[in-house]
Amino acid sequence: MSPQKKTTVKMKKVFDRPKSMTKKPYHYCPGCHHGVIHRMLAEQIDAYGLKGKTIGVASVGCSVLLYDYFDTDVVEAPHGRAPAVATGAKRAQPENFVFTYQGDGDLAAIGTAEIIHAANRGEKITVIFVNNAVFGMTGGQMAPTTLVGQVTTTSPQGRQVATAGPPIRVAEMLATLDGAAYVARVAVNNIKNYKVAEKALKRAIDFQLDGVGFAFVEFLSSCPTNWKMTPQEANARVANEMIAQFPLGVYKDILAAA
Amino acid sequence: MAKRVLVKGNEAICMGALAAGCKFYFGYPITPQNDIPEYMSAHMPEVGGTFIQAESEVASINMLLGAAATGARAMTSSSSPGISLKQEGISYLCGSEVPGVVVNMSRSGPGLGGIHPSQGDYFQSTRGGGHGDYRVLVLAPSTAQENYDLTMLAFDLADKYRNPVMILGDALIGNIKEPVELKPYRRKIKPKDWALTGAHRRPRRIVKSLFLADGELTDHNWRLYKKYQRMAKETRFENYRADDAKLVLVAFGSVGRILKTSVDMLREKGLAVGLLRPITVYPFPHQAVQEAAERTGHLMVVELNTGQMVEDVRLAVEGRAPVDFYGRPPGSIPTPNELAKEVAKVWRKRGLQ
Numbered sequence: 313m314s315p316q317k318k319t320t321v322k323m324k325k326v327f328d329r330p331k332s333m334t335k336k337p338y339h340y341c342p343g344c345h346h347g348v349i350h351r352m353l354a355e356q357i358d359a360y361g362l363k364g365k366t367i368g369v370a371s372v373g374c375s376v377l378l379y380d381y382f383d384t385d386v387v388e389a390p391h392g393r394a395p396a397v398a399t400g401a402k403r404a405q406p407e408n409f410v411f412t413y414q415g416d417g418d419l420a421a422i423g424t425a426e427i428i429h430a431a432n433r434g435e436k437i438t439v440i441f442v443n444n445a446v447f448g449m450t451g452g453q454m455a456p457t458t459l460v461g462q463v464t465t466t467s468p469q470g471r472q473v474a475t476a477g478p479p480i481r482v483a484e485m486l487a488t489l490d491g492a493a494y495v496a497r498v499a500v501n502n503i504k505n506y507k508v509a510e511k512a513l514k515r516a517i518d519f520q521l522d523g524v525g526f527a528f529v530e531f532l533s534s535c536p537t538n539w540k541m542t543p544q545e546a547n548a549r550v551a552n553e554m555i556a557q558f559p560l561g562v563y564k565d566i567l568a569a570a
Numbered sequence: 571m572a573k574r575v576l577v578k579g580n581e582a583i584c585m586g587a588l589a590a591g592c593k594f595y596f597g598y599p600i601t602p603q604n605d606i607p608e609y610m611s612a613h614m615p616e617v618g619g620t621f622i623q624a625e626s627e628v629a630s631i632n633m634l635l636g637a638a639a640t641g642a643r644a645m646t647s648s649s650s651p652g653i654s655l656k657q658e659g660i661s662y663l664c665g666s667e668v669p670g671v672v673v674n675m676s677r678s679g680p681g682l683g684g685i686h687p688s689q690g691d692y693f694q695s696t697r698g699g700g701h702g703d704y705r706v707l708v709l710a711p712s713t714a715q716e717n718y719d720l721t722m723l724a725f726d727l728a729d730k731y732r733n734p735v736m737i738l739g740d741a742l743i744g745n746i747k748e749p750v751e752l753k754p755y756r757r758k759i760k761p762k763d764w765a766l767t768g769a770h771r772r773p774r775r776i777v778k779s780l781f782l783a784d785g786e787l788t789d790h791n792w793r794l795y796k797k798y799q800r801m802a803k804e805t806r807f808e809n810y811r812a813d814d815a816k817l818v819l820v821a822f823g824s825v826g827r828i829l830k831t832s833v834d835m836l837r838e839k840g841l842a843v844g845l846l847r848p849i850t851v852y853p854f855p856h857q858a859v860q861e862a863a864e865r866t867g868h869l870m871v872v873e874l875n876t877g878q879m880v881e882d883v884r885l886a887v888e889g890r891a892p893v894d895f896y897g898r899p900p901g902s903i904p905t906p907n908e909l910a911k912e913v914a915k916v917w918r919k920r921g922l923q
């Protein structure tokens with residue numbers, strides 16, 4: 313009797329944790345897009361071989377614990393000031409890839425001056441702007457990006473244009489600045505949009521690595537917890553309401569225009 | 571011999587900073603310190619450094635945070651209202667233990683106040699100024715030479731303690747033009763094993779002030795506290811004819827400087843007065859003040875405000891001796907003669923001979 317032949321099945325690894333991420337489980341709520349956007353960024357940091365050449369700038373918001381998940385050097389900025397902190401870091405470490413990761417309270421409310429001027433100076437940084445139409449961390453208050461009529465904890469009657477003004481479209485606004493080199497708005501609510509978002513992110517990284525200039529990607533994001541929705545309902549709101557108010561697309565690409 | 575130049579106090583600060591290897595300056599214009607951003611904009615490029623005129627004082631202190639977090643020597647400067655805006659950033663620098671030099675050529679307040687010399691920012695400078703339980707080393711120069719010397723020292727102390735260091739001057743200290751000996755900076759700048767330079771062949775590093783885990787923030791605060799205690803050994807002061815004085819004056823910065831002339835005038839008239847001039851107002855020279863109180867039994871504080879440092883003096887004296895006070899709110903600079911008269915009044919009131 314011949315011994316039984318051992319068959320070894322060769323398995324191909326098709327999904328793994330990006331090298332530039334730690335093993336720490338996310339603290340994000342189920343259905344929150346922060347985790348998806350983190351992973352997309354970490355995958356690109358891996359793909360570009362930037363793990364040892366990155367300085368991340370964390371902002372104040374739900375993503376303040378960014379350094380728990382990114383296995384790269386990280387500095388924590390005061391609320392709204394990440395673009396200024398990134399300016400100092402990038403000027404001092406031009407060889408490093410410097411990114412900020414900011415919510416809409418952080419970037420579009422308290423930090424409006426810093427983002428406008430960093431963009432206009434043409435700082436060679438990559439800004440990840442996560443627009444979920446609320447202040448997530450502090451309990452779902454109205455943000456400058458809150459939709460008209462959207463109920464939040466500080467707009468219980470729904471956002472009123474007469475008293476709170478209409479939602480700010482940050483990508484469009486920054487695209488008007490001659491100093492900004494790349495400005496795009498994307499979403500990650502479905503695979504199709506995810507793929508487009510990934511492309512935009514890569515371009516925003518290229519713009520920094522090639523020394524072209526300031527690159528900005530606005531991610532429309534969900535906050536199921538504060539929207540008081542299931543993850544599915546939240547995704548539907550991104551598709552049906554957010555994208556209507558904040559159209560997706562590339563608003564500025566100085567290389568494409570040339 | 572070191573080169574001697576005739577420069578304004580503000581320029582002396584810049585020269586000290588550049589000599590000490592400061593490569594990053596971030597600022598926003600405000601009188602009476604505009605010579606600093608102006609000088610830096612001209613001279614930073616010459617040393618391959620970075621000058622940015624930021625959109626605000628808030629942005630400039632945070633640019634400093636970003637540059638200094640990578641280990642670079644960085645400075646920002648402003649005057650009172652601008653320093654108020656920097657306080658959140660200074661608190662973050664302390665909390666995340668990032669060094670940096672912050673110059674306050676203070677002006678008069680409250681509010682927009684005016685641009686007269688004033689010492690109204692003493693409390694803000696020495697009590698932390700922003701939120702949280704922290705301290706900043708504060709150096710108070712009284713001449714252009716000291717501006718130069720203490721700025722170099724400020725960078726060393728900032729690195730040594732991983733803490734912001736403030737230089738507290740005023741319109742007089744910043745704008746007076748006098749000779750400065752440009753002593754070369756010879757100290758070696760040590761590499762920083764915490765700085766963010768990209769996690770290449772080393773574990774990643776984090777610079778932050780948020781501590782959420784159980785007990786973490788308590789430990790962090792105690793560690794910072796111990797550091798502030800260690801800073802006590804950086805205490806510096808000038809003793810001007812105080813050893814045999816029967817009445818010792820305590821004053822810092824511009825008033826300290828003016829009072830030296832008053833002391834000389836009074837000495838000529840036979841009044842044995844002397845001066846203790848704190849050079850570090852945080853840490854405050856408690857011991858020297860206490861000893862002076864015990865030795866003489868009389869102290870007098872003079873300030874360009876309605877009474878701030880006098881509280882530190884009284885804390886140091888702990889009731890061992892009476893502490894008289896002459897304060898001058900902003901509006902005019904007292905002459906040596908005026909101050910001598912005020913001191914003489916106290917001398918008589920206390921029955922000194």
Ligand SMILES: Cc1ncc(C[n+]2csc(CCOP(=O)(O)OP(=O)(O)O)c2C)c(N)n1
Binds near residue numbers: 442
């Ligand atoms: C100076 C200051 N003001 C207010 C806060 C409180 N705060 C923390 S996070 C936040 C808003 C966060 O919202 P967003 O930036 O949209 O991020 P999200 O949590 O939604 O991801 C606020 C107001 C703070 N930390 N500092």
Ligand code: SF4
Binds near residue numbers: 341345444448
């Ligand atoms: S509160 Fe909103 S933004 Fe924050 S983690 Fe939860 S879902 Fe995400």
